[in-house]
Amino acid sequence: MYLRHVGWVGDVEGHGGDAIDCAQVARLLVADGATDDLVPLRGKLHRCAFAKARSGARYQNGFWCFAGCVHDGRTLPDRSVASRVMSAPTELAKTYVPADAEPDVTSRWLAANAFHVEPAEVVDGQVADDGRAAYSIVIPPPNVTAALHLGHALNNTLQDVLTRYHRMKGDRTLWMPGTDHAGIATQTVVEKRLLSDGIKRLDMGRDAFISKTQEWKDEYEAVILDQLQTMGASCDWDRTRFTMDDMCATAVRHAFFELFKDGLIYRGKRLVNWDPVTRTALSDDEVEMEEVEGHMWYLTYPLADGSGSVTVATTRPETMLGDTAVAVNPEDPLAAAVRGKEIVLPIVGRTIPIVEDDYVVMADPDGDAKAQYASGFLKVTPAHDPNDWDIGLRHDLDVINIMGPDGSISDQHGWEDISDEARAFVGLSREDARTAVVDWFEANGLLAEVRDYTHSVGHSYRSHVPIEPWLSDQWYVAVTDDKLRGSALRAQDPTQTPDLPDGVSPRADSTGDGGLRFHPDRYARTYYAWHDNIRDWCISRQLWWGHQIPVWTQLVSVADASPEVSAALEGAELDVASQVTSSWTSAGAAHLARLVTPTEIEEAVCVPPQSTLSRLDRADAALDEPGLVAALEAAGYVRDPDVLDTWFSSGLWPLSTMGWPWAEDFDGAAGLLETFNPTSLLTTAREIITLWVSRMVMFNRYFRGGDLPFQDVFIHAMIQDGHGQKMSKSLGNGVDPRDIIHSHGADAMRFSLVQMTTDTQDLRMPVDMICPHTGETFTPTFVKTPAGHDVAAAIQDSPGGDGRQMVSPFGAASGEVAPNDEMPLARNTSTKFDIGRNFANKVWNASRFALGSLEDDHSGRPPVDLTSARFIDRWIVARLAETIASLEQAVDGYHFNTYADTLYHFVWDDFCDNYLEAIKPTIRDDADQQVVLGAVLDAVLRLMHPVCPFVTEALWPNVSAARSGSIAGLELPPSDLLALAAWPVLDPSLVDAGAVASFERANELASQIRRLRGERLVKPKQRITIHVDAAVGELIAATDGFVETLAGVGTVADASAGDLPTVSSAIAFEGSQVVVSDLTEAVDIDAEKDRLDKVIADLEKQIANFEGRLANEGYVNNAKPHLVQETRDQLVAAQADLTASIAARTAID
RNA sequence: GGACCGUUAGCUCAGCUGGCUAGAGCGCUCGCCUCACACGCGAGAGGUCACAAGUUCAAGUCUUGUACGGUCCA
Structure with missing residues (x-):
């Protein structure tokens, strides 16, 4: 006994009760002798539910249908269909059920370790040529903060399509998987979760917190890897990496050390984007601009000489405590009166200069928004505003920091001239300080005006509070150096960005120059523009989760400095670091020193990883890494507590995952870099072109002699929800791919995503x-x-209208409501994926049909010579050839939607609707045709595999087993796994252009006949008779039964042979009349007249159009000759059809 | 403020260097339980290609401008 049909019973599994699986139910039924009874189909079903449903089910269309049946208090949905137990052991289920096939297919791949690849043989650092090209992709490592969403599904599907395609093409193909520790994001999530249990990070301590975070990481890494496998990603799972694992950590340590040693990493006091809540410096890219409705305050500052006052306009009055100047535009008429004067700063009592700077916007009531709100005078606070910082540099102003790390007013961070009046403000939060300062000015009659003002303010993308420009010590990478920024720009393909900005050395023939291409190419300009304005990259983060900075520092007074340090700093400027040669450097470390104040020196020693240390040629080789660290700490050096920006480690991803710099230290990593770096492609979303792509290019080129990390960058579209909003974690409108896989299957999701991938943005x-x-x-x-x-x-009502409720995925993601038994979590779905589900089912059923026709063994026979094959066989192979060529072109150009559409129409229209229908009368008795059918089906599965790996792999054993024989010129070597099968190769001589042309004509005739049948509501089984002239008769004969089969024609009669039937209709085809009879007993004369009148009117319109075009001298003289000729031909054809139609019409009257 | 993308059938989208009567899927209408598939088969209806001007023999496609929606960067 065997379950023939598998339908489904809706999503009743997993919601409590004693579920049993369908196979078990089937066995029970079979044991009962209920062979003609139903079985539940998909997944699991409640025992009681099943029994009740059975009593209410209807038998319909050969199936038991549970639609609308109420059981267990639930109404089954429309598609609830169960099936009979059949006794046909080899047949496949009637409907493709992804949930049944996918786990099995996945385990077959994993069992075979199908996606593992070994690097090529490397001799003397060179890859030995064995005739196989290398193709590699490193996955953009997902953050371990949360499960993947549809955007990831899209990105990873595209990578998998390319990976599977190239693997089938015979390339040595590596898709490197892994995840990202995502410093700030992960730490924030974990902190939040701990806080909800009342635990504070600072109370736990660093080690305990890190191990808690590690647990979170393990959990989500497992979820993510499972999601990737569930969607069919063919990654080399043996090589799964994590940005903080040993291999990656070694790369990070080594890279940092090299940059440090080369003077490209430095430390300095800079204004950073400070998040006072997470107490972390953010990069510019981590700051989100938001429109804020605030105020513009106008503060009056008295002149020191008592001759009057000036009024400054500010949105941040609290920062006035740190003002060190007032600026005015030198062009401003107001400037003359105050030139050279000074201000006494209210509250503080500080005397500050008035400086002239053309940055200042002059007041102009009719000007732009800024000018309308300007007063002409700008308070300058270098420690608390980036623009003021720049003004400060230009005018050599004091920098006075008046805030602590939490954003409150503080006199502990550089504010020394504090007055008694000002002391009252110390300790206030920045919000309270703002109110207090404004109140003070108002109370003292110095508040000139307050106006409403909407402006954009930078907010932390983590804590969402306004960021504070804040002065602090941070580590920087000097990415503005030509060795980094310049190299990133020179990498670009010159056809995409021909000119380089000033200050960048020109492209040379060096490795990697000009080799980086963006698809679609408009993104080349995004990349370019960002580098044009790049600033040095702040890489320190005040976090615990991440790569701790491998630098030990110590402050020493100038007087106590060691002789080496003093020597190194001889004549050095303040804040500029110098290399020191010391006992640390002879042990292999790098040693820098700089004057932080005229009397204080900061020493910094960077320790490389042990693996690097052991390879260095150094004087003191006895000290290993732990020894060196111990010695440093004994000497009073303290390790920097900060960690590196996440992008520092992800920027090394194409290197670190392949074992750089010491691949030989790691099992199986040797040779990866030589074989696979540069990688072939990076696919990613456009928002991280700057954050990530750029850094990978700079690092890879810097550390690998100019080699690019990848040659092509494909930027995919962003998925929006139904309201045109970006799907995002923070909005909570993301969709879990597992929901889609649950409702439609993985292939359906993949196919639909690929089919949606055009080069648009959204x-x-x-x-x-x-x-x-x-x-x-x-x-x-x-x-x-x-x-x-x-x-x-967050809470949705059941559409059943019975008052039950559920929690929406948004409600759960936003934390608004937690799902429970009463209110379970609902899954998302989208009808957008129906196309993929239907397609997978289509190929499943086409295969079922074909398999039923491939019962004979032809393996002993010589390859079929296609030139003597039937018309329809020659045609389908010609179409197969055209399809293969189109698919290859589509993949190579990253035209993913073209790949999907080409596949869809070839499989559905050509293979199913035309070929399979056409061969039905002959396939049983035609051995050659069986061979062709088997071969084409085999090829179809191969072509579909990169997009729909599950359904094709599930069918593969059956198809491989059933097909036999071969076609001369079509290479389809056997393979146990489809994933490892070869891409079809077809000899171009097999393309019969004549067959394709004849098919077009015959198909047009068949369509016209079907149209007539449709209009007349002719029964499908009714065989009709057509009366044709010699030319059409020849076409029908040449196409070998195609027209008869596809149009339901029983008899083809010679129109010239005798009397035409009186009861008939006529079609104009290629200028001749095709008379159709035996449609029905009686033809409705009036309907026939109307139909022909419509045809005639339509043709007349066309003819007028063609004649008009040909009467236009401009067209005839200027258009390409073949187009003019085409129009002439069309005119002739339309005129002939018109004549035929008129003749038919006349005959009726 | 700058840059980029989009606006084509009820919905979601194709339409390459300008040139057949502007296409697809879903939805809709009609007919079909045709022995692979009702997640199907056959047929059909449905569009002033956002708006305005320009270039051209010819514009959905190129240019300029406007409106609306979206994204990124300041």
Whole structure:
């Protein structure tokens, strides 16, 4: 006994009760002798539910249908179909059920370790040529903060399509998987979770917190890797990396050491984007600009000589405590009166200069928004505003920091001239200080005006509070150096960005120059523009989770400095570091010193990893890394507590995952770099072109002699929800790919995503929900968030109308509501994926049909010579050839949607609708045709595999087993696994252009006949008779039954042979009349007249159009000759059809 | 403020260097339980290609401007 049909019973599994799986139910039924009974199909079903459903089910269309049946208090959805137990052991289920096939396919791949690849043989640092090209992709490592969403699914599907395609093409193909520790993001999530249990990070201590975070990481890394496998990613799982594992950590340590040693890493007091909540410096890219409705305050500052006052305009009055100048534009008429004067700063009592700087916007009530709000005088606070910092540098102003790391007013961080009046403000939060300062000015009659003012303010992308420009010590990478920025720009393909900015050395023939291409190419300009304005990269983060900076520092007074340090700093400027040669350097470390004040020196010693240390040629080789660290600490050096910016380690990803710099230290890593770096492609979203792509290019080129990290960059579209909003974690409108896989299957998701991937920027995905109570799909209720976004309400009512409720994925993601038994979590779905599901089912059924026709063994026979094959066989092979060529072109150009569309129409239209239909009358008795069918089906599965790996792999054993024989000129070597099978290769001589042309004509005739049948509502089984002239008769004969089969023609009669039937209709085809009879007993004369009149009118319109075009001298003289000729031919054809139609019409009257 | 993308059928989208009567899937209408597939088969309806001007023999496609929606960077 065997389960023939597998339908489904909706999503009733996993919601409590004693579920049993369908196979078990089937066995029970079979044991009962209930062979003609139903079995539940998909996944699991409640025992009681099953029994009740059975009683209410209807038998319909050969199936038992549970649609609308109420059981266990639930109404089964429309598609709830169960099936009969059949006694046909080899047949496949009637419907493709992804949930049944996917786990099995995945385990076959994993068992075979199908995606593992060994690097090429490397001799003397060179890859030995064995005729195989290398193809490699490193995965953009997902953050271990949360599960993957649809954007990841899209990105990874595209990578998998390319990976599988190249693997089938015979390339040595590596897709390197891994995850990113995502410093700030992960630490924030973990801190939040701990805080909800009342635990504070600072109370736990660093080690305990890190191990807690490690647990979180392990959990989410497992989820992510499982998601990737569930969606079919063919990564080399043996090589799975993590940005903080030993291999990557070694790379990070080594890279840092090299840059430090080369003077490209430095430390200095700089204004950073400070997040006072997470107490962390953010890079510019981590700051989000938000429009804020605030005020512009106008403060009056008295002149020191008592001759009057000036009024400054500010949005941040609290920072006035740190003002060290007032600036005015030298062009401003107001400037003359105050030139050379000084101000006494209110509250503080500090005397500060008035400086002239053309940065200052002059007041102009009719000017732009800024000028309208300007007063002409600008308070200058170098320690608390980046623009003021620049003004300060130009005018050599004092820098007075008045805030602590928490953003409160403080006199402990560089504010020394504090007055008694000002002391009252110390300790206030920046918000309270703002109010207090404004109040003070008002109370003292110095507040000139307050106006409402909307402006954009930088906010932390983590804590969402306004960032504070704040003065602190940070580590920087000098990316503005030509060796980094210049190299990133020179990497660009000159056809995409021909000119380089000033200060960048020109491209040379050096390795990697000009080799980086963006797709679509507009993104080359995004990359370029960013580097044009790049600033040095702040890489220190005040976090615990990450790579701790491998530098030990110590402050010493100038008087106590060691002789080596003093010597190194001889004549050095303040804040400029010098290399020191010391006992540390002879042990292999790098040693820098700089004057931080005229009397204080900061020494910094960078320790390389042990693996680097052991390879250095150094004087004191006895000290290993732990020994060196111990010695440093004994000498009073303290390790910098900060960690590196996450992008520092991800910037090394294409190197670190391949074992750089010491691959031989790690099992299986030797040779990876030589074989696979530069990688072939990076696919990513456009928002990280700057954050990530740029850094990988700079690092890879710097450390690998100019080699690029990858040759091509493909930027994919961003998925938006049904309201045109970006799907994002913070909005909570993301969709878990597992939800889509659950409702549609992995292939359906993949195919649909690939089919949506055009080179546009955005794609919209309206999302529905599945009710966990009833299994129904419904459109959720949306609400507006305070920020104005449309999101699904956290709690949704069951569409059943029975008062039951559920939690929407948004509700769960936003933390608004936690799902429970009463209110379970709903899954998302989207009808956008129907196309993929239907397609997977189509190929499944086409295979079922074909397999049923491939019962004979032809393996002993010589290869089929296609030139003597039937017309339809020659045609399908010609179409196969065209399809293979189109697919290859599409993949090579990253035209993913073209790949999907080409595949879809070849499989559905050509293979199923035309070929399979056409061969039905002959396939049983035609051995050659069986060979062709088997070969084409085999090829179809291969071509589909990169996009739909599961359904094709699931079918593969059956198809491999059933097909036999071969076609001369079509190479389809056997393989146990489809994933490892070869891409089809077809001899171009097999393309019969004549067959393709004849097919077009015959198909047009068949379509016209079907159209007539459709209009007449002719029964499908009704065989009709057509009466044709000699030319059409020849076409019908040449196409070997195609027209008869596809148009339901029983008899083809010679129109010239005798009397035409009186009851008939006529079609104009290629200028002749095709008379159709035996449609029905009686032809409706009036309907026939109307139909022909419509055809005639339509042809007349066309003819007028063609004649008009040909009467236009401009067209005839200027258009390309072949186009003019084409129009002439069309005119002639239309005229002939018109004549034929008129003749038919006349005959009726 | 700068840059980029989008606006084509009810919905989601194709339409390459300007040239067939502007296409697809879903949805809709009609007919079909045709022995692979109702997640199917056959047929059909449905579009002033956002708006305005320009270039051209010819514009959905090129240019300029406007409007609306979106993204990124300041």
